[in-house]
Every structure is written in C-alpha cells, then in structure tokens.
Amino acid sequence: MNELTGAQILVESLIRENVKHVFGIPGGQALPLFDALYGAKLKLVLTRHEQGAAHMADGYARSTGLVGVCIATSGPGATNLVTGLATAYMDSIPVVAITGQVATHLIGNDAFQEADATGVMRPVTKHNYMVKDVKDLARVVKEAFHIARTGRPGPVHIDIPVDVQKGKTEFIWPEKVYIRSYNPKTTGHPKQIQRAVELINSAERPLLYVGGGAILSGASEVVRQLSERAQIPFVHTLMANGVLPFDHPNYVGILGMHGKYSANTAMQNCDVLISCGARFDDRVTGNLATFSQQSKKIHIDIDPANISKTVQVDIPIVGDLKEVLKSVLLDVKPTKHAAWRKQIQEWEDKYPFAIKPGSATLQPQFFLQELHRITKGEAIVVTGVGQHQMWAMQWYQCRTPRSFLTSGGLGTMGYGFPAAVGAKFANPDRLVVCIDGDGSFQMTMTELATAVHEGIRVVIVVFNNYSLGMVRQWQELFYKERYSASDLLAMPGRPNANGKDSKLEYIPDFMKLAEAYGVKGIRINKNEQVEGALKEALASSASVLIEAMIAPAEKVFPMVPAGAGLDDIIVDMA
Amino acid sequence: MADMNSSEELSHTISVLVENRSGVLARISGLFSARGYNIDSLSVGVTDDPQISRMTIVVKGSHRVLEQVEKQLNKLIDVIKVSDYQDTPHIERDLMLVKVAADKSNRSELVQICDIFRAKIVDVAVDSIIVEMTGDDEKIEAFLKMVRPFGVKESCRTGIVAMARGSKGIVAPETERNLS
Numbered sequence: 001m002n003e004l005t006g007a008q009i010l011v012e013s014l015i016r017e018n019v020k021h022v023f024g025i026p027g028g029q030a031l032p033l034f035d036a037l038y039g040a041k042l043k044l045v046l047t048r049h050e051q052g053a054a055h056m057a058d059g060y061a062r063s064t065g066l067v068g069v070c071i072a073t074s075g076p077g078a079t080n081l082v083t084g085l086a087t088a089y090m091d092s093i094p095v096v097a098i099t100g101q102v103a104t105h106l107i108g109n110d111a112f113q114e115a116d117a118t119g120v121m122r123p124v125t126k127h128n129y130m131v132k133d134v135k136d137l138a139r140v141v142k143e144a145f146h147i148a149r150t151g152r153p154g155p156v157h158i159d160i161p162v163d164v165q166k167g168k169t170e171f172i173w174p175e176k177v178y179i180r181s182y183n184p185k186t187t188g189h190p191k192q193i194q195r196a197v198e199l200i201n202s203a204e205r206p207l208l209y210v211g212g213g214a215i216l217s218g219a220s221e222v223v224r225q226l227s228e229r230a231q232i233p234f235v236h237t238l239m240a241n242g243v244l245p246f247d248h249p250n251y252v253g254i255l256g257m258h259g260k261y262s263a264n265t266a267m268q269n270c271d272v273l274i275s276c277g278a279r280f281d282d283r284v285t286g287n288l289a290t291f292s293q294q295s296k297k298i299h300i301d302i303d304p305a306n307i308s309k310t311v312q313v314d315i316p317i318v319g320d321l322k323e324v325l326k327s328v329l330l331d332v333k334p335t336k337h338a339a340w341r342k343q344i345q346e347w348e349d350k351y352p353f354a355i356k357p358g359s360a361t362l363q364p365q366f367f368l369q370e371l372h373r374i375t376k377g378e379a380i381v382v383t384g385v386g387q388h389q390m391w392a393m394q395w396y397q398c399r400t401p402r403s404f405l406t407s408g409g410l411g412t413m414g415y416g417f418p419a420a421v422g423a424k425f426a427n428p429d430r431l432v433v434c435i436d437g438d439g440s441f442q443m444t445m446t447e448l449a450t451a452v453h454e455g456i457r458v459v460i461v462v463f464n465n466y467s468l469g470m471v472r473q474w475q476e477l478f479y480k481e482r483y484s485a486s487d488l489l490a491m492p493g494r495p496n497a498n499g500k501d502s503k504l505e506y507i508p509d510f511m512k513l514a515e516a517y518g519v520k521g522i523r524i525n526k527n528e529q530v531e532g533a534l535k536e537a538l539a540s541s542a543s544v545l546i547e548a549m550i551a552p553a554e555k556v557f558p559m560v561p562a563g564a565g566l567d568d569i570i571v572d573m574a
Numbered sequence: 575m576a577d578m579n580s581s582e583e584l585s586h587t588i589s590v591l592v593e594n595r596s597g598v599l600a601r602i603s604g605l606f607s608a609r610g611y612n613i614d615s616l617s618v619g620v621t622d623d624p625q626i627s628r629m630t631i632v633v634k635g636s637h638r639v640l641e642q643v644e645k646q647l648n649k650l651i652d653v654i655k656v657s658d659y660q661d662t663p664h665i666e667r668d669l670m671l672v673k674v675a676a677d678k679s680n681r682s683e684l685v686q687i688c689d690i691f692r693a694k695i696v697d698v699a700v701d702s703i704i705v706e707m708t709g710d711d712e713k714i715e716a717f718l719k720m721v722r723p724f725g726v727k728e729s730c731r732t733g734i735v736a737m738a739r740g741s742k743g744i745v746a747p748e749t750e751r752n753l754s
C-alpha cells in the first residue's frame with residue numbers, strides 16, 4: 001500500500017480540485033503543509049499578511065468563478081484570515097481556507113500559537129472542519145470545495161492539526177460527494193414559475209432588479225434574453241456591475257444609496273419587480289416602509305433564507321437564477337413597454353450622473369470617466385471601501401461580469417489591493433486596476449512587496465483626500481462638521497493629532513513608498529494630468545501607483561440618507 | 575396562513591435532526607446568538623441512530639423571525655431536518671429534579687403533594703428530598719408553586735423535548751428508506 005502523509009494528501013487533493021494558486025504564509029503548525037507544497041504542481045504565493053492571502057483568494061475567485069485557496073498557520077495566522085473570510089462570506093464568494101493547528105493531544109491546553117480557529121471561523125464561513133483523523137482528510141477537502149462552490153457559494157475552512165499533517169494513510173480520492181443534509185435546490189417550483197410568467201406578461205411597468213447572484217450564477221445571458229424579449233429595463237446593485245454591458249439599450253444603471261435618480265425612481269414606480277439574485281439590502285431599499293410600494297414582487301434566489309427576510313414578496317422562487325430564468329423565458333411574451341421606457345429615459349435625462357465643469361482640483365469622477373474611456377470599460381476594477389468605491393461604481397461600468405470586484409456586504413477597507421493582486425494571478429492577460437482611498441490602501445499596502453516579488457502588474461490608483469473621506473462626508477452632512485478622527489493629515493485650521501503644526505505634506509509620501517518597493521509612482525493634482533498619467537501607467541509592463549490628489553470636501557452624490565426612502569434622494573447639494 | 579407582517583410574539587417548539595458531530599451544538603447556539611433569536615429552552619440528545627442527534631428548541635419571536643429561524647437552521651450543513659410543531663398535534667415533556675427542604679414535621683405533607691402530581695421521590699435526606707417530575711411546562715410550574723413554601727434548595731430542568739402524535743415522525747432521509 002502506497003501511503004502518503006496528511007500534508008501530501010492535502011496537496012494531492014488540491015491538485016485534483018484543479019487548484020493552480022495558493023496564497024498564504026507559513027508557520028510552525030503548518031510546516032508539513034508548506035513542505036508538501038514545496039515543488040508541487042501548483043503555484044504557492046507568499047503574501048505579507050494573511051488578510052492579504054484571504055483577499056487574494058477572494059479576488060481570484062470573484063474574477064473567475066473558481067474556488068480561491070488560502071493557507072495559514074495556527075493561532076495568529078488563522079485569526080489574521082478572519083476579516084478576509086468574513087468579506088468572502090458576506091458576498092458569497094467560494095474560498096477554501098486551510099490552517100495548521102496544534103497537535104491533537106495539545107488542543108485545549110493553551111499551547112503555543114493555539115487559537116480555537118474553528119470556533120472563530122464558524123460565524124464567518126459557510127462551513128468548517130477540524131480534521132482529527134488523516135483518513136478523513138481527502139473526503140473533507142472534496143466536501144469543502146463542493147460546499148464552497150455550490151448552492152449559495154461561500155468560504156469553507158479546514159483546520160488541520162500538525163500531527164494529522166504528518167500522519168500517514170492511503171490516498172483515496174472520493175469519486176462523489178455525499179452529504180445527506182446538503183442538497184441545494186437549483187430548479188424553481190414550476191407553479192411559482194408559471195405565476196411569475198403570468199405576472200410578467202401582465203406588467204405595464206416591469207423592472208429587472210439584478211444583484212450579485214446573477215454574476216455568481218452566470219446568468220448574464222438569460223437576464224439579457226428576458227430583458228430583450230419583453231423589453232424590460234434593468235437596474236443593478238453594486239455587486240452586479242458588469243452583469244450586462246453598460247451600453248445595452250435597456251440598461252438603467254445602479255440603484256440604492258448612491259445610485260442613479262433614474263434607477264431609484266424606476267424602482268419606486270414599477271408595477272412588477274423581478275428580483276434576480278439580489279437580497280433587498282438596506283443600502284438598496286432605504287426605508288422599507290416607502291420602498292417600491294406599487295409593485296408586485298417576484299424574488300428569485302438560491303437561498304430560501306433571503307426570501308421575505310426584509311421585504312415581503314408576492315412570488316418567491318427558490319433556485320439557481322440561470323435555471324429559473326431559462327424556464328421563465330419559455331413563456332414570456334414579446335412586449336415593448338415603450339411608454340415606461342420613455343418615462344425612465346426622461347428621469348435619466350433629468351438627473352444623469354454629472355461632473356461639474358471648471359473644477360480647479362482634480363475630480364475623482366473625471367479621473368474614472370477618463371479611465372473608462374481609455375480602457376473602454378474592459379479592465380478588471382477592484383476597489384477599497386469609501387467614497388472612491390462609490391465613485392468607481394458610478395463611473396466605471398464594466399462590459400463583462402466578474403470585472404468589478406468590491407466588498408459590498410462587509411465593506412472591508414483594505415480589500416482592494418490584495419484582491420487586485422489575486423485577480424491578476426487569475427487573469428494575467430487582462431488589465432487590473434485597483435481604485436483605492438488613502439485610508440483603505442494603508443490597511444493592506446504591505447502587499448506591494450508580494451506584487452513586486454511576484455512580478456504582478458496592477459495599476460494602483462490612490463485617491464488621496466487626506467482623510468477617511470466617507471466618514472468625513474457623513475460628519476459634514478450629519479454630525480455638524482465635527483471631524484472626529486477622520487483627518488489623515490493636519491488640515492488647514494486643524495492641527496496635527498499631536499497638537500503641533502506639522503510641516504509634513506504627506507503621511508505617508510506615497511511616491512517615496514512606491515520607490516521603496518521599486519514601483520513607479522505618479523502624482524497628479526489636476527484634471528488635465530489624468531490622461532497623461534493613465535497612458536503612462538497603461539503603457540508600463542510593471543505595477544504603477546498613481547496618486548491622485550483630490551479635495552477633502554469632494555462628496556458622493558446622489559445620496560439617499562440612511563433611514564430615508566428612495567424618493568428622498570438628494571441629487572446634489574444646492 | 576398567519577399574517578407575515580404581524581409583530582405578535584409567538585412561541586414555537588422546533589425539532590431539529592442534526593449530525594452527531596463535534597461543533598454542531600456550537601454552530602446552532604452561535605446562529606441563535608448571532609441573529610438575536612430568543613431561545614426559551616434547548617435540549618439535545620442522541621437518537622436511536624447514534625450518528626444523529628435531536629434537538630428540541632423552544633423559540634420566541636414574530637412570525638417573520640420564526641420563519642427565518644427555520645430557514646437559517648436549514649442552511650447549516652449539519653442540519654438534516656427541521657420541523658416546526660406549531661400546527662402539529664404533539665406531546666411536550668420536560669423533566670425536572672428539585673431538592674425541597676423537608677424534615678419529620680412536614681415530609682408526609684410533601685409526599686402527598688408529590689403523589690397528586692405523580693412526581694417521584696428519588697432521594698431522601700434528614701432535611702431534604704429530591705423529587706423527579708415530568709410533564710409539560712404548565713404542570714411543572716404548578717408543582718413548583720405548591721412546593722415553594724417548603725423551601726426549594728435547588729432545581730434543574732432538561733428543557734422541553736417534543737414528538738408529534740400519530741405514526742408520522744421526523745426522520746432522516748437515509749433511515750426513511752429503512753422504515754418503509
């Protein structure tokens with residue numbers, strides 16, 4: 001009998017699962033795993049922080065639909081993964097995270113670098129395992145990948161004590177997965193589908209509300225067919241940017257707190273709402289009491305728990321969006337809905353996203369518009385969290401799905417740059433642009449070392465407003481301009497945090513930072529410089545950091561204030 | 575169907591079949607605390623199939639919350655089956671051990687009360703007795719009311735366990751085949 005160690009079994013299993021990249025950092029309780037990965041037929045990427053490893057696995061997964069894999073040691077290695085896994089969990093991203101653990105006989109003894117990793121991970125993963133017998137390992141890995149990618153996808157964690165990594169057994173790769181309590185439903189209930197079809201056929205002002213589930217399900221093509229068959233306009237959430245091309249005639253745009261006037265107004269006035277892989281998040285609906293009151297609602301979701309969680313719907317359909325829409329399409333009648341579409345166009349013309357002319361300072365919206373023009377909306381854009389994320393959402397509409405990667409559910413600052421690096425590993429031939437804020441970038445910029453070390457090319461754009469801009473915006477609008485802990489640098493009239501006036505112009509000086517990592521830095525502060533900087537960055541074969549200096553007072557509009565209804569949208573400050 | 579939007583507080587008894595594995599109880603109690611559900615009682619024990627445990631959970635909430643509880647439980651990979659007994663005729667039982675102060679002077683009076691309630695005396699000491707009492711919540715409360723004046727030294731309860739009346743039961747998919 002040919003026996004393998006647990007560590008070798010893990011690596012063999014990863015190869016059977018077609019894993020090409022693994023992101024992580026070694027440590028004492030993971031040494032056998034890393035030894036087995038040494039020289040294996042997959043690429044092991046050393047990151048500089050485990051949070052970076054988890055975000056890279058996430059960016060890899062989001063941009064491809066494959067399962068991303070990250071690996072860390074016990075204790076601090078495992079706890080450092082938590083934010084990354086929670087981010088993936090909230091956005092339903094398939095990731096498998098592997099951690100080392102202290103030996104089984106030491107568990108519970110407060111051993112060196114022991115943390116209750118399964119306990120910590122439980123609330124932020126779809127499922128997790130502690131493998132106590134090496135004979136279970138291959139089956140567990142197979143199950144973990146299956147659970148991560150099927151149903152409503154999500155991260156799965158496997159904790160492997162070091163003695164199990166060293167233990168030996170025969171490697172038997174299971175043919176099939178059998179989990180009696182896990183059988184996600186993919187096809188919708190025929191009667192519900194029939195009711196949905198009838199409702200759609202009777203609609204006068206139908207609206208497709210498309211969420212991230214449409215991307216996860218790979219449903220772009222069927223959504224397009226439905227939209228074209230019955231001429232149904234579509235609005236989309238942050239998570240569904242790129243689900244259909246932005247120049248599609250039925251495209252209305254992004255809705256929600258910082259969405260378009262036309263999209264939000266269409267939501268409020270439609271008579272039949274078809275929710276496709278969206279979950280009526282509070283950032284989308286605003287005040288529920290006034291949300292889309294005139295509409296009958298169809299809600300298609302793979303997760304039964306999403307149905308009627310916040311909004312009561314008329315026709316719930318549990319199933320995989322692509323499968324369900326295929327059935328729906330069979331009986332949907334061709335229609336025109338000309339008056340309704342004209343009405344939406346009028347709303348669009350009334351308040352389009354617009355850039356104020358004649359600005360003396362560099363406008364982030366203008367920058368993004370230029371980026372969109374030059375890259376034709378075909379780049380993979382990855383963002384941090386804050387104002388820059390909302391501007392990117394408004395001004396960078398993608399042509400294809402899986403091209404706009406952003407932490408929508410958890411809103412994790414620091415997601416952007418490592419996720420961009422992960423996406424680039426998966427898409428070496430595509431342009432990957434990270435749109436970051438100076439606050440978000442500082443949370444994970446340490447991965448510059450990983451990018452440079454691995455020869456990974458990402459165009460990094462840092463919108464530097466010397467502040468935690470989104471926080472500052474809320475403080476300006478709703479907290480009487482009391483800028484509590486939102487300055488990242490001394491501001492005119494507000495001294496440094498240490499009470500002394502500072503001569504420092506930059507903390508940090510991102511140009512010197514870029515230089516320290518051997519990356520080209522370009523600093524600009526006027527709209528006129530944008531095109532030149534972008535062209536230079538796009539022509540480079542290595543990573544480039546563009547620092548775009550913008551005004552701290554620049555704000556994101558339109559805005560539906562928290563708790564207000566979509567009708568109360570503030571289009572701009574008077 | 576109940577009014578979904580009603581915020582009226584209801585109490586439901588839910589039976590949950592789960593894989594008998596480490597971590598399952600933590601997963602379920604974690605779900606309840608993370609989502610802010612109120613559990614009145616939770617009991618768990620292995621079934622006749624040693625691979626399967628059965629939990630009985632009494633949970634309070636509006637209709638919407640209770641619907642979410644069932645759906646969220648079903649989402650857990652280790653959960654095999656969830657049954658809400660709200661609209662099903664069923665039996666509920668709770669077991670209590672209670673230590674009551676009693677000496678020569680009042681022991682016989684206490685024994686009489688136990689007889690009436692069909693409670694079992696399982697331990698006798700000079701100044702106390704331990705009573706085992708089974709019933710539903712109402713019966714147990716009624717009994718406690720009667721013995722409190724004697725002085726309750728300590729008490730503990732298993733929490734509700736429940737089972738539907740009649741031949742229909744809640745079974746795991748695998749054992750279903752064996753039964754038919």
Ligand SMILES: Cc1ncc(C[n+]2csc(CCOP(=O)(O)OP(=O)(O)O)c2C)c(N)n1
Nearest residue numbers: 386387388411413437438439440468469470
């Ligand atoms: C890890 C984390 N901590 C705190 C927050 C709260 N938060 C949301 S936006 C924001 C400011 C972001 O600043 P920056 O990255 O500079 O972006 P800007 O808003 O200026 O574009 C903060 C602190 C968060 N989302 N994530």
